[in-house]
Amino acid sequence: MSGSSFSQMLELASGAVLVCAILTLWRSDLHAITSILSLQGVSLGVVAGALAAHTHDGALAATAAVVLVVKGSVIPMLIRQVVRRVPGGRETSPLINVPASLVGASFLIVLAYLASSKITALSSAAATRLAPIGVATVLVGFLVLVTRRKTVSQIIGLLLIDNGVALVAFLLTAGVPLVVELGVSLDVLLVVAVLRVLATSMGTVSGAFDLDKMQELHD
Amino acid sequence: MLIYVILGLPLAAAVAAGILPWRRWVGWMTTLANSGVAFLGVLLCAKTVNHRALGALDGSLRADALSAFMVVVIGTVSLLAVSQTNRFLRAEIDRGNSNIRHSSLYVVLVQIFVACMLLAVLSANLGVMWVAIEATTIATTFLVGHRRTTGSLEASWKYVIICSVGIALALLGTVLVYFAALHIDGAHLTSQGATALNWTSLQANAHRLNTGVMRLAMALLLLGYGTKVGLVPMHSWLPDAHSEAPAPVSALMSGVLLAVAFYALLRFKAIADGALGVGYTRSLLVAVGLGSLFVATSLLLSQKDYKRMLAYSSMEHMGLIALGAAAGSSLAIAAVLLHILGHGIIKAVLFLSAGEIYLVEGTSIITEVPALLTRRPVLGGIFGFALVALIGFPPFSLFISELNMVRAEIAVGLTWVAAVSLVLISVIFVAMMTHGRSLLLGEPASMGDPRSSSRTFAVPLITALVASAFFGIVAWPLAPLLGAAARVVAR
Amino acid sequence: MIAGISTIGLGVSIGASLLQLIAVVLGGPLLMGLMVKIRARAEGRIGPPIRQPLLDLRKLASKERIHSEHTSVVFAVAPIALVASVAVAIAITPLVSTFPVLGRSADLFVVVFLILSGSVALALAGLDSGTAFGGMGSSRAMTIGALAEPALLVAMLALSIQAGSSNLPEIVSSTLAHPGWIASPERLLSFVALLIVVISETGRIPVDNPSTHLELTMVHEAMTLEYAGPELGLVLLGQAMRLGFLFALVANLFFPWGIASGSNPAGFLLGTVILGAKTVVLVTGVELIAISTAKLRLFRVPELLTGGFVLAVLAVVTGLVTR
């Protein structure tokens, strides 16, 4: 892969990861959000794949394959099963409305850019310059997590954060060592599986897919 | 070899408990496995006390004095907690809240939980350590939600979400550290590869890491692992999870899980101190430590539920430990480690006896359980002594460790921090005494059934109390080990 | 780049601007007619001929002027202000040639200001008529505009960061020089953001339904309900010119190929034809989107526009990151 097309590919795929994060804030149809999440997983896999092709790194290529499978299809599939049980299939009552959270997201993106200046200063590699995009994805994930009230939306927020961290990891260090990466992917998968079970039993025990309905514990 | 056995014991116990249907003897078998861990931990201490480190699996696993000490803490507290598992499961089954299958799952998950914590402290690689700590979250989720009530499900939901977010931030921090390690002195190093995340090499090269990246990384790590420790601002899962989880699980989580997460912070602190000097991490730790102390104090004052009271007390002690670590001297770290051990044992005793109180009284509201000492002298006595120990009365070891932490803080110039923390400790002291008095003393409304607590319950707990008092009076068996462990991370 | 202007001569520049103006004055209504036609065809109808808007304009021009007695001078001036502001914007923007008259002043902020002042004039006219619908339309249009204009500015900013200048002819010229730019994330993002803004500013579905006659749902139509005769013609012409201008601008910012960069009259003619082709493609695409979707709930329109705004911000940040 030539240098410029490699960096262009990297830019597009990383950009897609962040755009997907924005789209999850934008849409309230949970089915659509799940598809967006899947797209984000694929974009992440493409980032890893492009890096692997560029550096001829076999371990990284394996990681890319794992990411594609786990984040592109397995996790969205698990989430889709939870979404099916949500009546209406929509995020109906975010704590702050969509326009406000979108404006918030734009602030977070700028913040991420400013906060990452120290990181990007350290290396002039094409990939390193894109690190703020990953950081921004993490912050947008935070926003989703904090402002959305459906259990599914919270899982999605968590995954956005996780994908953002993964993007930073790929861009900065071409992925953490394979054994760690496998552990990380496995952990994420297990967390989603655990959350899926929890969301389901919360739905059956108290009929709550809405976290506002779960306010037993407080001080 | 020793390391393999230590890791293998709980795993083997988990496999066995997974295959066999739950019986009492399965519970005892896991207790045996955990006592093995504790014993081997002591052995490991003996081997590492003279600053030697043991390696295994091509250097992926590594045990130095600090790891060995943590193994002992994990072994001891899990031994205490697991020794009560049979009683707890029997009671749950008798009440129809659980069945054999759930009980099996419970035993398996507890052992996996213990194994993950052991892996976290024995790993040489900071990435693997991250994976292990994240795995503890997964293993404990269903333990927290074991009772499957609305409250416990909500608690486990909060627990998983908040801790996963925190741990994701920690991963981001770890990635940044790795990134810094790959760009030592501004040059890109690719040859380092996997060993770049080994904390020994990181610590050796610490002074050459990029300071800007390390600042960001350390802040993220403190926020991330701080979530697992239960430090502000991401502490809100802690009281819910600890009060909703079954008593042995609360004991394990409060007693060691928080400490293991703090162990991760200590490791990173050593690296960050090398790169940035002590000042940066110190100010961060002081901020979160005082914050946690403050939040814990304010919520302890008006607490009505004794299990939540214990949970907030955990937050308080984690705050104290963070302040101790902020001081960072050898003395301070040694005190921190002693505090970790003392708090682990005492908190385990308290949660286990609180579980017992809940079992016989059926409520966790303080005012609904008056005059416990009169009605159930053994149970009340254990709870009372443990509470006294927790508040920091001599002769228990927490007194010594708190005293030494304060001394260390003053020694490094954090006098105002020490002063503020002492004030807050005093307030907590009063609050806990008040709650304890209304729980333990007073006129019994009715005598109830004076069922005496069983020996399997009382003996381990009393032994633990005595041990804690013993270490409070004579520190010599521990002193060299603590010193050796402290030197691993202290400057 | 700017040096080129001196070589080309003022006369040619004025000629280019005039050509642009004529192209948009005729082309804007035709584009509107095209959109109606596309929709009609998609719905299985024959629909009015594409030149229908031009015929309508001719018809309206020959009618007598009628003013409500409750209106003031604002009502009479607003259509002229609308047409004039758009005309100036058209004249100075590189649509057919990269060297229109006053090309140096064709800063993208100036153009945004001109577009905005046309919207304000119409909104004032809606308020001036004093009817319930006029006020309602104005308030809705201003709400939408308040969200669309920042998105427009920020999206343009992203382009100017990439080109290193906020001068429109320069942006167009440097895009010509770097064809690889069009696949860059910031270009794609700002393209989507601009498209959203253009759809909302021209009152197309899903933001506004130009073909509805239900007073209560209208946005842009509601402001102009009180107009009749030649003044209605002016308003419609202004709106058509704005539509033509915005689409031509977007087309040229992102796909500038074919624009005349010399003083050859043949090049101008070719540029006009290619510009027409580009805008027709763009308009067809937008109308196809409009056909396949429905009008958003009024309170979801801000979601769409702030989404466009965030994409624009994203474009700026990506531009800064990848520089």
Added chain:
Amino acid sequence: MSRLEKHEFAEGATSGAHGLERVSERCAISVAELVPQATALFAMQYRLAMIAAHDDLESLRLVYVFLKGPPDNRFELVVQLDREHPAVPSLSHLSFSASRFERENNDLFGVEPVGHPFLRRLVLHQHWPEGFHPMRKDAGEMPAMCLDASPFPFVEVGGREVYEIPVGPVHAGVIEPGHFRFSVVGETIIKMKARLWFVHRGIERLFEGRELQSGVEIAERISGDSAVGHNLAYCLAVEEAGRVAIAPEGLALRAILLELERVYNHIANIGDLCNDVGFGIAQSRALVLRERILRLNAEVTGHRLLRGAIRPGSVELLRLPTPIELDSILNDFEGLVDLATTNSVVMDRFRGTAALSREDAMGIGAIGVTARASGLVVDARRDHPFMEPDDSFRVICEETGDVLARFLVRVREVRNSLEVIGTLVENLSDLKISTDIGPRRNGSGLGIVEGWRGSIVHRVEIDGYGFITRCKIVDPSFLNWPALAVALKDTIVPDFPLANKSFNLSYAGNDL
């Protein structure tokens, strides 16, 4: 029930005319008994379907028609009133519908409901002179209209930032006239008041003195889109008054026409709903489909709007719809529904918009599609059937009461109606069924038909010479218009056309 003094309905309590179980009772009571009797009936879950006033020259007579089903129960309370000072105690505290009927009778007959809390003009606008009651036999010539009439008293909503938007009565587009006044804060509707009766044509008066057969032409034009519904109700009422029974095949033929009318109107409405959210492509498909059905209608009855096929005592079709035609319509219809339901913007516009709660629907006494979309199980085809319901027939309900619910009720009813038609045509061979409606006798009859909007009720009285003396009509729109105002609360202004279309109420049927 025990407190009611029963009077047998002229010829036996159970009218076995159509082989259906039906309990019809009539009970003449004094003015004083009205409130307790009505209270008892409401307590037994009866609904008030109409209050028909009659001018018998020497006295005025009110007939309160109460309905309950299933099983089909009809109860009439008859009250004789003094012609000079006609006054009855108001039932408005018992039933919201009653308050509207009472206002109607106050305007048209001058029957004063004593104790009505809200006695203002309903049917007659302010320019009609005070004291003129057009339905009285002695009303005489049309009086001069007053020019200085007071404006219609709308309830003004006070408060900061509340403003009013008046719309109509003349609208943009080809719509019947009605004036709406919105009190709005920002874009949110606080209160909507509808002013109707701009097309009051005196239809009921036109029936009087006509021959039974020639009532059909008027009945079919009460509300143009409900030609079958109104005409069938009229014919059923006339047949009941004349004690005539139609053969089951004839009733099945009539049911086919009724369902055809339902199908083409529902499909048109589904298209209109899509158009109101700017999804024109769905509407054009709906219009194409509607046109196909109209052409089918023309082949089946000779008239695109199904007029002229049903007459008192008879029904005549040119041909039956074939299963292939029905299948093809269903197939195209499913394509249309898919197009709309898979568009997330369309669904977003429909969902949650102008929701009418079950309680509100019940309190207002809503019927038909409106009621069923709010979860009320009411359908005259089940409650007051004129023929044994087909096995494939289902009462279709949704729970949420929003635009989406009304849309879905229509969608599912179209499917069900096509299925019902399909099974009905299987067993039919005769296309013409006719029964002599003589010998002449006087009497009264009630016709209840579930038109596509809801239950249409006609109450006809005939004399012994084959003429109509009174025809009282209740279109479902009369009962459902107030529901629109309730559902609009907290809806935003731009959603009004959509909400209005989802109720799809008739102006002509209401105004009469």
